[in-house]
Amino acid sequence: MYVRDTIAAISTPPGNGGIGIVRVSGDKAAAIGDAVFKPLKDGGLESHRFYFGSISDQRTGRTVDEAMAVLMRAPRSFTREDVLELHCHGGWLVVETVLELVLKCGARLADPGEFTRRAFLNGRIDLVQAEAVMDIIASNTEAALSLAQTQREGALSRRMDDVRSLLLKALALVEAYIDFPEDDLGKTDLQLISDSVERALAIIDELLSSFEEGRLLRDGVSVLIIGKPNAGKSSLLNLLINDNRAIVTHIPGTTRDIIEETIIINGLAVKLLDTAGIRHTEDLVEQEGINRAMDKILLADLVLFVLDASRSFTAEDQHIYDALSGSRVVAVINKIDMPRQLAIPDSISFEAAIDISAKNGIGNELLKQTVCECFFKGTSIDRRELVAISRSRHRDALKNAGNVLRRFMEGLDQCGLELLSIDLREALEAVASVTGQTTNDEVLDQIFSSFCIGK
Ligand code: GDP
Numbered sequence: 001m002y003v004r005d006t007i008a009a010i011s012t013p014p015g016n017g018g019i020g021i022v023r024v025s026g027d028k029a030a031a032i033g034d035a036v037f038k039p040l041k042d043g044g045l046e047s048h049r050f051y052f053g054s055i056s057d058q059r060t061g062r063t064v065d066e067a068m069a070v071l072m073r074a075p076r077s078f079t080r081e082d083v084l085e086l087h088c089h090g091g092w093l094v095v096e097t098v099l100e101l102v103l104k105c106g107a108r109l110a111d112p113g114e115f116t117r118r119a120f121l122n123g124r125i126d127l128v129q130a131e132a133v134m135d136i137i138a139s140n141t142e143a144a145l146s147l148a149q150t151q152r153e154g155a156l157s158r159r160m161d162d163v164r165s166l167l168l169k170a171l172a173l174v175e176a177y178i179d180f181p182e183d184d185l186g187k188t189d190l191q192l193i194s195d196s197v198e199r200a201l202a203i204i205d206e207l208l209s210s211f212e213e214g215r216l217l218r219d220g221v222s223v224l225i226i227g228k229p230n231a232g233k234s235s236l237l238n239l240l241i242n243d244n245r246a247i248v249t250h251i252p253g254t255t256r257d258i259i260e261e262t263i264i265i266n267g268l269a270v271k272l273l274d275t276a277g278i279r280h281t282e283d284l285v286e287q288e289g290i291n292r293a294m295d296k297i298l299l300a301d302l303v304l305f306v307l308d309a310s311r312s313f314t315a316e317d318q319h320i321y322d323a324l325s326g327s328r329v330v331a332v333i334n335k336i337d338m339p340r341q342l343a344i345p346d347s348i349s350f351e352a353a354i355d356i357s358a359k360n361g362i363g364n365e366l367l368k369q370t371v372c373e374c375f376f377k378g379t380s381i382d383r384r385e386l387v388a389i390s391r392s393r394h395r396d397a398l399k400n401a402g403n404v405l406r407r408f409m410e411g412l413d414q415c416g417l418e419l420l421s422i423d424l425r426e427a428l429e430a431v432a433s434v435t436g437q438t439t440n441d442e443v444l445d446q447i448f449s450s451f452c453i454g455k
Contacts, residue, residue: 006032007114008107010095011085011454020095022086023454024107025115029082030071032105036098037069037086045084047073055088055098064101065094079115080122113451117444120436127436127447128157131391134451135218143217143267147386155387156394159203160435163401164428166200171424178417194412197405200427204402207388211395214388216301216375220262220269223371224296226324227306228316232334235358236306237261237274240368258296265368268375273300294323302374303329304367305350310338313345321348330370334358393447394434401430 006026012019024032033045039053050070056063068087077083088098103109111117113134120130128151135148150156170193177189225233241261259274273296297303303324307317321329331353333342337360344353352370356363389395408423432438 006107007110007118008032008099008102009110009115009454010099011115012090012095014092016092017090019087020090020092020098022088022095022098022102023115024084024086024102025077025079025081025110025118026107027082028106029084030073032102032107033069033071033084033086035105036101037067039069045069045071047071048076055086055101057101064097065089067098075122075124078124079118080124081118110453111448112453113448113455116451116455117448120444125152126154126157127439127444128160128394128434129154130436131447132156133455135390137452137455139218140262141217141220141264141267141269144220144269147214147217147388147390150387151390156207156389157435159207159387160431163200163203163431166196166203167405167424167428167431170196170200171421171428174417174421174424178421190412194409197409197424201402201405201409204398204405204431208395208398208402210386210388211390213376213386214390215392216268217386217388218390220271221301221371221375222271222273222299223302223304224273224275224300225304225306226275226297226320227332227334228308228314228320231306231308232358233274233306234259236304236332236334236356237272239356239358239361239364240272266372268372270371297323297327300327302371303327304332304371305329306332306334307342307344308335309333309340309342309355310335312341313343318345328374330354330367330374332356332367336362397430397434401427404430 004027006024006028008022008024011021011023030045035058036055037045037051037053038056039045039051041051045051048070050068052068053066054063055065055067055069065088067089070085070087072078072083072085074081074083086098086102088094099109113130116125116130116133119125120127125133132148132151136145136152139145139148173189173193225237227233237259241263260271261274262269262271264270275296305320305324307313329350331344331350333353333355335357336355337357351374354363354367354370356367389398404423404427408420408427411419411423429438433443436444
C-alpha cells in the first residue's frame with residue numbers, strides 16, 4: 001500500500017567520503033528544507049536550483065555543517081513527489097546528524113528501495129525500469145551496465161507494450177463476438193486474431209531466447225576450479241587473478257575452504273571458485289571443504305578440471321571426472337614446464353583441453369579466451385543495443401504467457417469464445433506482471449527489499 005508520508009534516508013554509501021547526501025521525498029520536503037537549511041542569500045528554496053548555505057538545528061541554533069541543497073518540486077523529480085537533497089560533508093557522523101534533524105522535522109526513515117518504489121507507484125518508471133535502476137547500481141562490467149541502461153531507458157518495456165497491444169487487439173476481436181453470440185468468428189477476424197497472437201508469441205520467444213545471454217551479462221558466470229591435491233588449483237587461481245589471494249604450498253590440501261574471486265575477461269564477469277582438493281581424507285575440516293566443492297559442481301556454469309601434466313592420470317582424477325558428469329568441463333593441463341607423464345584415457349572427453357604452466361604463466365591468455373568462448377561463441381560481448389531479459393522473474397512470466405498463447409492457438413478453431421478470452425486475459429496478465437501493471441504488494445515487497453536504503 002502506498003502511504004503518502006515523507007521519507008528520508010542517506011543516499012550515499014556508508015562510511016566516510018567527500019560528500020554525503022540526505023534525500024527526502026514527500027509533501028513535507030519543502031518545509032523540512034526551510035527548517036534545516038539556510039541559504040547564504042536570504043529567501044526560500046526555488047525548485048531545481050542548487051543553493052549554498054548551512055544546515056542547523058533549529059532548536060539549539062547550532063550549525064551542523066555548511067552544505068548545498070536542492071529542492072525538486074513534484075512532478076519533476078525521481079519520485080514525482082517533492083524531493084529535497086542535502087549535500088553535506090561526507091563524514092558518517094555529519095550525515096547521520098543531518099538525517100536525524102530531518103527525521104525530527106517529520107520525515108520517516110525510508111525502507112530499502114522506497115524512493116524507487118515511489119517512482120514506480122507514481123508511474124514515472126515501470127517495474128522493469130525499477131529493476132534496471134538496481135542493476136545499474138550493482139553492475140560491475142560495462143556489458144552488464146549497458147544492458148541495465150538499455151532496460152532503464154525502456155527498450156524492454158516497449159517490447160512488452162508491443163506484446164500487450166497485440167494481445168489486446170486479439171482480445172477486443174474475440175470479445176466483440178462474445179457480445180453477439182449469434183455470429184460465428186468470421187474468417188477475416190480469425191486470421192487477424194491468429195496473426196496478432198503469432199506476432200506476440202514471436203516477440204515472447206525472442207525475449208525468452210535472450211534470457212541466457214542477459215543473465216550471463218548481468219550476473220556473470222561462475223567457474224569452479226577442481227582437481228586433485230597439488231595439481232595446481234590455487235596456483236591457477238592466482239595466475240588468473242594475478243595476485244596471491246589463495247595460499248599456495250606444496251602440502252596437499254592447503255585450500256581448505258572455497259575461495260571466491262571475480263575477474264573480468266573480455267567484459268564477462270567470471271566468478272572463480274577454488275575448491276579444496278577432492279580426495280579421501282580423515283581430516284574433518286578438509287572433508288567439509290570437499291563436500292562443499294561437490295555441492296558447488298552443480299551450481300557452476302563451467303568447471304576447470306586441473307590435471308597435473310607431471311604425474312600420471314590416477315584413480316583420484318577419474319573419481320573427480322566421474323563427479324563432473326552433467327557439467328561443462330574444460331581440462332586445464334598444468335605444469336607443462338615439467339616432463340610430461342600424463343596420459344588422459346580415451347574414455348575421457350572435455351569441452352576443451354588447454355596446456356598451461358601456472359608457475360610461469362604459459363597458456364593463461366588462451367585459457368581465458370576459451371572460458372569466454374564457452375559462453376559467447378564467436379561473438380564479442382559488447383552488446384550496447386541488446387534488448388534482453390535478465391531476471392528469472394521476467395523469464396517465468398513470459399514462459400507462462402507463451403504456454404497460454406500456444407494453448408490458445410491450438411484451441412482457436414474449436415474452443416468457445418469464452419475460453420479463448422480467458423486464455424488471452426491470462427497471457428495479458430502474465431505479460432503485465434513483468435512491467436508491474438498487475439503485480440501484487442508481496443511481489444513488490446520482495447523486489448524492492450533487495451534495493452539499498454536511500455535508493
Ligand atoms: P593445489 O593443491 O591444487 O591448490 O596446488 P597448488 O597450487 O598449491 O600447487 C601445488 C604445488 O605445485 C606448489 O608447490 C606449486 O608451486 C606447484 N605448481 C603449481 N603450478 C605449477 C606449474 O605450472 N609448474 C610447476 N613446476 N609447479 C607448479
